[in-house]
Amino acid sequence: MAKHIFVIGGVLSSLGKGIASSSIGLLLKKMGYKVVMQKFDPYLNVDPGTMSPFQHGEVFVTDDGAETDLDLGNYERFIGNPLNKKSNSTSGQIYDTVLKKERHGDYLGKTVQVIPHITDEIKKLITDIGQDCDIVMTEIGGTVGDIESLPFLEAVRQFRMDVGLENCLFIFLTYVPYIKAAGELKTKPTQHATTKLREIGIQPDLLICRSEMPLNEEIEAKISLFTNVQRSRVINAYDVSTIYEVPKVLMKAKIHERICEHLHLRQKNIDFSDWDKIIDNIKNSTDEVEIAVCGKYTEHQDAYKSVGAALTHAAAANRLKLKVKWVDSEKISSKNDIEKQMADVDGILVPGGFGIRGIDGKIAIAGFARENKIPFFGICLGMKIAVIEFTQNVCGLKDSYSSEFIEDCEHPVIHLMEDQKYLEKMGGTMRLGAQPCVLKNGTLAKNIYKKNEISERHRHRYEFNNKYRDIITKNGMQIAGTSPDDLLVEIIEIQEHPFFIAVQYHPEFKSRPDNPHPIFWNS
Ligand code: GLN
Numbered sequence: 001m002a003k004h005i006f007v008i009g010g011v012l013s014s015l016g017k018g019i020a021s022s023s024i025g026l027l028l029k030k031m032g033y034k035v036v037m038q039k040f041d042p043y044l045n046v047d048p049g050t051m052s053p054f055q056h057g058e059v060f061v062t063d064d065g066a067e068t069d070l071d072l073g074n075y076e077r078f079i080g081n082p083l084n085k086k087s088n089s090t091s092g093q094i095y096d097t098v099l100k101k102e103r104h105g106d107y108l109g110k111t112v113q114v115i116p117h118i119t120d121e122i123k124k125l126i127t128d129i130g131q132d133c134d135i136v137m138t139e140i141g142g143t144v145g146d147i148e149s150l151p152f153l154e155a156v157r158q159f160r161m162d163v164g165l166e167n168c169l170f171i172f173l174t175y176v177p178y179i180k181a182a183g184e185l186k187t188k189p190t191q192h193a194t195t196k197l198r199e200i201g202i203q204p205d206l207l208i209c210r211s212e213m214p215l216n217e218e219i220e221a222k223i224s225l226f227t228n229v230q231r232s233r234v235i236n237a238y239d240v241s242t243i244y245e246v247p248k249v250l251m252k253a254k255i256h257e258r259i260c261e262h263l264h265l266r267q268k269n270i271d272f273s274d275w276d277k278i279i280d281n282i283k284n285s286t287d288e289v290e291i292a293v294c295g296k297y298t299e300h301q302d303a304y305k306s307v308g309a310a311l312t313h314a315a316a317a318n319r320l321k322l323k324v325k326w327v328d329s330e331k332i333s334s335k336n337d338i339e340k341q342m343a344d345v346d347g348i349l350v351p352g353g354f355g356i357r358g359i360d361g362k363i364a365i366a367g368f369a370r371e372n373k374i375p376f377f378g379i380c381l382g383m384k385i386a387v388i389e390f391t392q393n394v395c396g397l398k399d400s401y402s403s404e405f406i407e408d409c410e411h412p413v414i415h416l417m418e419d420q421k422y423l424e425k426m427g428g429t430m431r432l433g434a435q436p437c438v439l440k441n442g443t444l445a446k447n448i449y450k451k452n453e454i455s456e457r458h459r460h461r462y463e464f465n466n467k468y469r470d471i472i473t474k475n476g477m478q479i480a481g482t483s484p485d486d487l488l489v490e491i492i493e494i495q496e497h498p499f500f501i502a503v504q505y506h507p508e509f510k511s512r513p514d515n516p517h518p519i520f521w522n523s
Contacts, residue, residue, distance in 0.1 A: 002130030003263040004168045005137045006156045010144045010193030011175040015210045018071030020173055021139045022078035023247035027256045029079055031268040033134040037075040037087055041141040042148035044092040057302030061459045061509055065433025070305045077309055077512050086129050094121050114151050122155035144197045157201045166264050172197060172204035176211040185215060187223050194227040205262055206233040214238045233258050242282045244513055278513045281316035289320040292345040294365050296358035298326035307351045310511035314520035332361030338368045347375035350382030356405040363389045370500060378502030380460050384414045386502040395475045404462045415465045431458045437490040443480035444501055445491045448518045456505035464489035
């Protein structure tokens with residue numbers, strides 16, 4: 001039977017539960033255990049697919065096409081293994097399942113209630129995901145005290161009783177603020193949050209205390225005393241300059257030893273040298289590379305979480321210090337603007353996105369990169385932008401556009417395919433998840449991937465319009481990758497350019513610190 005670790009948050013949101021969970025997952029994996037990660041999100045949306053990136057940040061897509069919380073991206077990046085749709089459940093999804101069962105008559109006339117029906121469903125998800133692994137790490141979204149997360153906490157409280165103390169560990173992540181005026185680190189919020197957690201029947205087994213600076217012995221002892229958590233299990237996660245250093249901080253505090261002790265797991269040695277090298281590359285590289293990321297969510301960089309991560313991994317692997325220039329494409333109004341903003345950048349990236357806002361700024365930026373031979377990389381919407389710009393300004397199709405933005409434009413070089421139009425009437429048209437792509441010989445893409453066929457994750461509706469294949473190729477834009485049946489264009493490149501490539505998929509989802517994605521890195 002799998003052992004279970006639950007990570008719960010207190011005091012504040014945004015303390016980095018996802019990073020803490022991922023870091024612990026990495027340490028356990030490095031000890032040789034098979035770890036599976038899972039996140040419960042207390043909101044009522046069935047998945048984050050329809051939520052605005054302004055509010056919720058990036059939607060992370062798994063190989064099996066699930067649209068999930070961005071924390072799953074961290075899990076994959078730290079643990080390395082691809083996750084699937086089982087790794088993210090929301091309250092909405094759980095209620096949906098229970099209500100469907102109720103309509104189906106599965107509850108045999110009983111009154112359907114949060115306890116036990118919702119909580120049983122939650123416990124089932126926890127048990128099911130643990131079928132084929134040694135350890136399940138479950139992160140519970142939200143903060144103790146939220147009404148929404150109560151059913152999850154109740155379910156895990158019961159779960160501990162079901163599986164036994166030695167098979168279940170509660171980790172509570174709290175915050176120890178530094179109050180400048182008093183010159184002191186304060187433990188009270190941690191005490192109160194722990195009391196709140198105990199009120200609902202959960203005594204944490206281990207605390208991770210976030211703080212701006214390292215906690216001293218005295219503070220840790222005080223926290224231990226007031227929270228009923230053994231002194232050795234009060235672990236301090238002080239601020240570090242890169243998230244990839246968090247596992248090291250936790251390892252130095254011997255969190256893995258405490259976990260093994262509690263769960264009766266054999267403790268094994270951890271070889272951290274590969275990650276030490278990554279951390280060193282991130283922190284100590286001196287030569288700078290500056291990449292402009294042009295999008296409309298640039299004020300909310302969580303919307304581009306995986307793109308940022310992939311750039312970090314690639315820069316580190318090339319021993320370069322990464323500087324990202326976030327360019328809001330809605331604010332681009334003239335060529336002058338672009339010239340000013342792009343004067344010193346080493347490369348331009350146009351990431352994914354939806355809707356017409358900021359589109360013309362992006363088109364102008366792609367044109368600037370093409371004309372001035374600045375390295376350009378377009379992702380999903382970024383590929384559409386590159387195609388629109390090229391057809392407008394090189395192929396002479398002045399009114400080319402995407403039917404996503406102007407439905408009846410004269411040259412819809414990007415459009416919905418016929419079968420999608422039918423599907424749209426039925427609801428779901430999104431192309432989601434991992435799909436194969438065949439690379440053409442003699443292309444930049446082939447040179448980067450060094451493979452004939454690749455698999456990458458998708459999340460989009462609109463496709464390149466095959467009617468325009470001839471005209472773009474005649475004018476110097478090459479189709480470097482397609483679906484195996486050659487129906488869908490996956491990669492385009494401009495031959496007469498040192499580096500101009502754009503892809504229909506999202507390579508950023510598959511980049512790892514210890515295995516950077518070749519498109520970001522290998523050029
Ligand atoms: N809005 C575009 C589409 O749906 C691109 C989506 C994206 O960039 N992920 O096709």
